[in-house]
Amino acid sequence: MATKKNNTVKLQFDSSRNLAPALESKSVAKIADQYDLFINGKFEKPSSKKYFNTINPANEEKLSSVAEANSADVNKAVVAARNAYEKVWKKTSAKERSKYIYRIARMIQERARELAVIETLDGGKPIRESRDFDVPTAANHFFYYAGWADKLEYAFPNRKPQSLGVAGQIIPWNFPLLMAAWKIAPALATGNTVVLKPAETTPLTALKLAEIIQEADLPPGVVNIITGAGATGAALVNHPDINKIAFTGSTDVGKIIQKAIAGTNKKATLELGGKAANIIFDDAPLDQAVEGVINGIFFNQGHVCCAGSRLFVQESVYKIVLQKLKDRMESLIVGNPLDKNTDIGAINSKQQLDVINKYLKIGQQEGAEMFQSSCNIPKKGFYCRPTIFTNVAQSNRIAQEEIFGPVLAIQTFRTEDEAIEKANNTPFGLSAGVWTDKGSKIFNMTSKLRAGVIWANTYNKFDPTSPFGGYKESGFGREGGMHGLEGYLTV
Amino acid sequence: MATTKRLEVLKTYKIYIGGQFPRTESGRTYIACSPKGEQLANVCLSSRKDFRDAVGSARGAFGAWSGRSAFNRGQILYRIAEMLEGRKAQFVDELIKQGSSKAIAENEVNLSIDRLIYYSGWCDKYQQVFSSVNPVASSHFNFSVLEPMGVIAAIAPQENSLIGLVSIMAPVIAGGNTCVILASQNKALCGVTFAEVLNSSDLPGGVVNILTGKVSELLPYFADHMDVNATCFCESDKSMQQSIKEKAALNLKRVVIYEFQKWMNEETQSPYFINDFQEVKTTWHPIENIGGGKAGY
Incomplete structure (x- = not known):
């Protein structure tokens, strides 16, 4: 197959990107003692x-x-x-x-x-x-x-x-x-x-x-x-x-x-719970797919039962996808949830932050490679930088267990069958994502993935008319x- | 000249796993009796290992069976009905031996055949009744369809030993599941003979596996096996129901309980029985919006 040229230009995130705070007013919130x-x-x-x-x-x-x-x-x-x-x-x-x-x-x-x-x-x-x-x-x-x-x-x-x-x-x-x-x-x-x-x-x-x-x-x-x-x-x-x-x-x-x-x-x-697979094929619109992966795992700090917490990338596009993903992660703003610029807010509780940090340790101990965005996080409050793990084995706990935080485990695959096999190899079955430009491949994948909600070329969409469950x-x-x-x- | 009375050839009642008729690996049997206590046959007293083998066969058959076209599944169910029609007399005979009157036995076999035809017809229709296209507010095509749960472990009704088994099996396989069924304990003959019908009906081996044995012995395994997706139970015994539901929680099995007394009634067949063993899968895909009008469904 034709080799894909990496056209990704490393984005610059210097001080010019430090947006002025745009805080939502707390005055409307009447909270009793x-x-x-x-x-x-x-x-x-x-x-x-x-x-x-x-x-x-x-x-x-x-x-x-x-x-x-x-x-x-x-x-x-x-x-x-x-x-x-x-x-x-x-x-x-x-x-x-x-x-x-x-x-x-x-x-x-x-x-x-x-x-x-x-x-x-x-x-x-x-x-x-x-x-x-x-x-x-x-x-x-x-x-x-x-x-x-x-x-x-x-x-x-x-x-x-x-x-x-x-x-x-x-x-x-x-x-x-x-x-x-x-x-x-x-x-x-x-x-x-x-x-x-x-x-x-x-x-x-x-x-x-x-x-x-x-x-x-x-x-x-x-x-x-x-x-x-x-x-x-x-x-x-x-x-x-x-x-x-x-x-x-x-x-x-x-x-x-x-x-x-x-x-x-x-x-x-x-x-x-869930441990959803988000699957990117080499014919997918990669920028959209990366955006979908970011939304899939970092939406609501990853506190989402259907979060796309396992990413499977077809080998031929693995390098470029990984680079795009890291670049996009660097552009995410972690901070005050009331700021309208904020992409990733606070972890819901100290207890949950401890759980996430425990898994970050486990992931590294199991031999996976951790990458976190370099953003600053507030001193007070509970925060976690967006995190991805590469070199993840199917048996690793970070690939098997629900973390419920902004932590993504990345694996690769070669064939459709391998992707299906790996994606379904979990006790969970809440959701899954598929990214490809080929319609017939979408339907092959969506009908074989054993999960209640399948997003094809999109992720984390919800609607009152749309049944949800695992x-x-x-x-x-x-x-x-x-x-x-x-x-x-x-x- | 003295004539010798012809000696009847007796059938060995074996179990049905993966399209084969093995004896139980345990080597155990129990005696099936008529209500009057006459010995009818030696029947396999299936073990936990037999059940596990049967689940293995059912799991192995699931991919191909659920992948068959709805039309094809319908044809195979129809073929099962044809085969049963051809062996009506044998089933009537067994039901009478097990205590039915002739009229009731004939009725039970006729209704069983008709019920298979009924579910044969549903194979390519229930999806249209129960699925939906969902009018989401965003620019996406969104639809929900039914998909089979997977491997179903079912303990068939104790009374109505033929139509009870058929009434559980037909909606389960019509919906693309595979199953392991424990035949009526005290009226086990029809379950085994029905396996012979299945075996000559183009139904792939492993789609339906039929065991005979004791409910009290096998019930825990039907409920706690980790590769079973749903357990079906058809008696009103509350302590058994509770035991099944507790064990099912090990892997969040779906538990379907029917408490019908009479499986010959009309209320014991409907597409909702198919629905009981289905998952709802919802799929989303974006719709491009270029130019003037908004596209959508």
Whole structure:
């Protein structure tokens, strides 16, 4: 084959590229000193009498303190949800249900700026992402499912789908508001009531959503939002009056949940970990592919279950791709998440930063070669430079285990079959990416990759109409789209 | 002249793995009896090793079977129905030996044949019913299709030993999966004889593997094998259901439980049974936008 000339010019990133800060104002973000539990339409003090702090991971400053729900609080929330289900929500016509959900969608849009700023303060993600992705997509999710409420029979031909009852929902810290929307919107549209527990490091936007739900005049108890850590989540999973568990988080916890509910009739949707392969063929538009790889692994600091954390490059273009990748990494701005120039914000927590750093050590100990961009990172707060590993073996832990950070493991391949074999050689199966200019090759690859979401010549795209969820140990059930209704219904 | 009564040739009931009829590697058997306690046959008491061999065969057959065209899978299911039709009398005879009345036995075999035809027809249609093109807001073509889960380990219904097995197997393989099925423990004859039907039906070896044996012994392996994608169980025994679900959590197996009492009813067949053993795969591709109007779906 023709040799490809490396036309890449090393980009210059000297002082002229140090952009002036463009900080988003914090003034719109009204954060109370303390938040209680949202149960039965009211904010109530926890019977645990305990509160925990939530901090800004970008500077380690305290933002607020939040109630810790114990099992008595969980019970109270489930009882409220049960009562609301039996006495109100089940009897509310689908059309009216639909209008409540539309109303919530609109109110999220109205308060989008506030929500975006709080999301960035509490979680550390760049304001550009919370403003342009998290918040609008959350609102759109409510919009999409609102319309389904009175059309469910069209989604399941020859069936009369029935709601399940009370859904217990546990969400992660990487997309706090968006995950709340992914959980609550379909549950309400299908006629269920909800007890939702946001992650302990990012509870604020869910509590803001509770305010919105209150303002929207949703009947009390239809949505209850309780805060806490693992013990609160376990109490929710194990509560006997829950009909459905929806969980997004790690595969380890997913397995514990599947086992915990084995003796019950609880239905479950589990959206778990991933170790997605992003595959670049030599006929791919390489600049676009590199951009896709950057977005695939560094979007949201790599705190993405479907992050393209394994890169497979066809041998003939390996050198040029690697060079382009390194150059592009040097142009990424790591820093204050509130700065509109920032590409990579803060790692969500000290704990997660420790996990990432542990894997950086493991990767080097296993013999892989580490490259990090040379950018400066703030002294305070939790940050990690964008990182890639080369000389990675298939058996290396950095190629097998989910790191959940801005760390990419790069391997090479020669043939399509080899790429498929390597990409599928993982217990996970959430997503994958393929980059090639040849249509027939795309369909060969996309049909043979064992994963729930495949991005061809793109990566990390999401839409309320598009079902999301994994094969194998990435969990089961789908969220989003028409297929996302099924998990909340008896069909 | 004295005539000698002809001695009947008895069949050895063996298991079905990878298109072959081996005896269980364990060398063990149990006695299949009629409800009145008459001895009908010696049946293989399959072991964990037999199950593992069967999973290996099913995994090996999965790529090619799931890669067959939907039309071709439909033809093969139709062929299975044809073969069963031709051996109707044998199945009726076995069902009667196992305690059915003649009328019920005939009905069960007829319905089993019809059910195979029913799922044969679904092979190239369920995808159109359950898949979708998703109107995403960005400039992408986005569609969701069903794909088979992989290897399914199923414990067939204990009653309705023929139509129960057929009702589990047909939607599983119609959807491109391969499977290992444990036939009814106390009514094992039809399961083995049905394997002979499969073996003469152009169904590639390994797509369906049929074992006989004890549910209580094999159930843990059906649920905890790490190369099984989903486990199907058809009894209402809650402690067995719990045991399956707990073990399934080892590798996040999908667990499908049916509690139908009567597998001859109409409600026990629908494309939703195919759907129960499918994954949804969503694919994205950008759409170029050059010139005036926005392209899209």
